Amino acid sequence: MPNGLTIVLIEDEPAIRRFLKASVGKDDVVWHECESGSEGLKVISKVNPDLVLLDLGLPDQNGLDVLKLLREWSSVPVMVLTARGQERDKVQSLDGGADDYITKPFSVNELWARVRVVMRRVKRGQTAERAVFESKGLVLDFEAHRVSVRGAEVRLTPIEYRLLALLARNAGKVLTHKTILAEVWGSGYEDATHALRVHMGALRAKIEPDASHPQFIRTETGVGYRFLDE
Amino acid sequence: MAKDVDWIGFSEATVVTAVASAAGGLLVKLIDLPNVAMVYLLGVAFVASRRSKAAGVVASVLAVLAFDFFFVPPSGFSLLVADLQAFLTFLVMLVVSLLISTLATRVRKQSEVASFAAVQVQTEKARADLLSAVSHDLRTPLATIEGSASALMQQGELSEQSRQLAGSIVHDSRRLSRLVSNLLDMTRVQGRIELDADWYALDELVANAIMRTEPLFDQPITLLVQPETPLVWADGVLVEQVFVNLLENAARHAGQQAKVNVEIGRVGDMVEAVVTDNGPGLPTGAESKVFERFWGAPGMGAGLGLAICRAAVVAHGGTISARNVASGGARFAVALPTREVQNA
Known part of the structure; x- marks a missing residue:
């Protein structure tokens, strides 16, 4: 469970608030719940939480608008609660500054596992940027621009390298196509998903030993890509 | 299938011609003869714009006959004068009636197509609205069931049996979610799918x-x-x-x-x-x-x-x-x- 955190939950369904609260248990979590976006924003400004859980379907205003208002003055990690089939909402919340999303229905252990990844990333972001990234046998040397998988060097094209470096720097976080295109290709190329898919396919073929079970780069269909950080 | 005969249109043509004749009779003292023909032309245009092409043709024929019979000298009340003038009047009326009825039919068709499209758009929107409402109404309780049962499984003081029971709730709630998704997908793909x-x-x-x-x-x-x-x-x-x-x-x-x-x-x-x-x-x-x-x-x-x-x-x-x-x-x-x- 997420120990030692102050969490604000913005969710209009009482039954969902109830089980989320029950799942944080009696650990030293400071738990605040709000039924509406306006109340949520007030509470967040007051308690300065470590994490916000934000439902997108709120009665008083769209969760995306709440996120937008919140991001004007706060960089608190936000986990969005959304529903299946709302890929556009997921993309918009990520582009609007959400750190991650989880699709309802979910089990509480899934949620807290995702929260742990988010909190780990936030903490890592506060320390100095590492010169070498390592994950499950993949080593990325940012200074030497060198990549190896299980000891064997992998030759990447400049674009493939930039893709991998971007995803690895944001390990655990879903990056939308728009974000990836803007970071790797620069502005003006936001619609070039064809190029993105082709280069991503080539990169995956070079680093993933098994196409059916990608270990490093996961496709979040309709949303973007995520470097798995487990 | 044989085309329906436009009896209503024909009757209207007859009535309108009679009305035009009556009006012509009243006005003939005040206006010139060619202007009486205009009264008939008005009647023909009226019928052609509202009824079928055939009714328009009938109206023009009746109008020429009535005009000729009632008003055209020298014969007065006779059908004998079939000179060039009468023929020209008839031709003008026929052409006007055909033009107007063709235009009117086209406009009617266009507005039918437009209203059909509007109904389709409405139906699609109603379907989408219903879908999202049903989807929300079914998913929210399912989210509560899975979430609550999974939270229950985490409770430390639970017996092994209770934990298994909570596990069954989680498992079957997921199954139900999948079935609901299937039904919603089916509804979606049965309509005109908006591919993203x-x-x-x-x-x-x-x-x-x-x-x-x-x-x-x-x-x-x-x-x-x-x-x-x-x-x-x-x-x-x-x-x-x-x-x-x-x-x-x-x-x-x-x-x-x-x-x-x-x-x-x-x-x-x-x-x-x-x-x-x-x-x-x-x-x-x-x-x-x-x-x-x-x-x-x-x-x-x-x-x-x-x-x-x-x-x-x-x-x-x-x-x-x-x-x-x-x-x-x-x-x-x-x-x-x-x-x-x-x-x-």
């Missing part, structure tokens, strides 16, 4: 489907991708669901021990993904029936999987087929276009 299409590498979508269905199988599913396979233009979420449904179908019919393979490669200007299993295969003659709704399924939600697959693939301008492989076992092939397509 983009470029995708098909193997990425298939890999996701494999990871989502893997718990149903004892052995790992193998995925073979030919080099240089082009991208497909597809609604990624929908196509991923197509492969989840195909793999769930394989698990249901070939069993948990089944060995399932997926091969992806280019075939002409399509990318084809072939899913084969080593189960008992399809019953003889069932190759096309399997994609019908509720075919061979004891439960509703389950019988929708392959029907959803077909509707989704067809909406992409792709093809789907099923047959048995020589060694037994079923083989499902899905082909998707490699170029941008308009919504079917």
Whole structure:
């Protein structure tokens, strides 16, 4: 469970608030719940939480608008609660500054596992940027621009390298196509998903030993890509 | 089918001609003769704009006859004067009536088409609204059930038996969510699907489907991708669901021990993904029936999987087929276009 955190939950369904609260248990979590976006924003400004859980379907205003208002003055990690089939909402919340999303229905252990990844990333972001990234046998040397998988060097094209470096720097976080295109290709190329898919396919073929079970780069269909950080 | 005779139109032509004659009779003392013809012309235009072309022609014939009979000198009250003038009057009236009735028919048709389109848009919107309302109303309690039961499982003081019971709630709540999703997908693909299409590498979508269905199988599913396979233009979420449904179908019919393979490669200007299993295969003659709704399924939600697959693939301008492989076992092939397509 997420120990030692102050969490604000913005969710209009009482039954969902109830089980989320029950799942944080009696650990030293400071738990605040709000039924509406306006109340949520007030509470967040007051308690300065470590994490916000934000439902997108709120009665008083769209969760995306709440996120937008919140991001004007706060960089608190936000986990969005959304529903299946709302890929556009997921993309918009990520582009609007959400750190991650989880699709309802979910089990509480899934949620807290995702929260742990988010909190780990936030903490890592506060320390100095590492010169070498390592994950499950993949080593990325940012200074030497060198990549190896299980000891064997992998030759990447400049674009493939930039893709991998971007995803690895944001390990655990879903990056939308728009974000990836803007970071790797620069502005003006936001619609070039064809190029993105082709280069991503080539990169995956070079680093993933098994196409059916990608270990490093996961496709979040309709949303973007995520470097798995487990 | 014989064309309906426009009796109402003919009657109207007669009545209007009579009215025009009466009006002409009253006005003839005040206005010139050619202007009396104008009164008839007005009547003809009136009929032609409201009724069929035939009624317009009848009105022009009646008008010329009446005008000639009642007003044209020298004969007065006679039909004998059939000179050039009368013929010209008739010709003008005929042409005017034909022009007006043609224009009127065209305008009527256009407005019918427009209102039909408006009704269709409304129906689509109503369907979408209903879908999202139902989806919300069904999913919210399901989210509560799964979430609450999963929170219960975490409670330290729970007995092993209680934990198992909570586990069953989580498990079956997920199953119910899948069935609800199936029903909603079916409703969606039965309407005109709005594809949220983009470029995708098909193997990425298939890999996701494999990871989502893997718990149903004892052995790992193998995925073979030919080099240089082009991208497909597809609604990624929908196509991923197509492969989840195909793999769930394989698990249901070939069993948990089944060995399932997926091969992806280019075939002409399509990318084809072939899913084969080593189960008992399809019953003889069932190759096309399997994609019908509720075919061979004891439960509703389950019988929708392959029907959803077909509707989704067809909406992409792709093809789907099923047959048995020589060694037994079923083989499902899905082909998707490699170029941008308009919504079917």
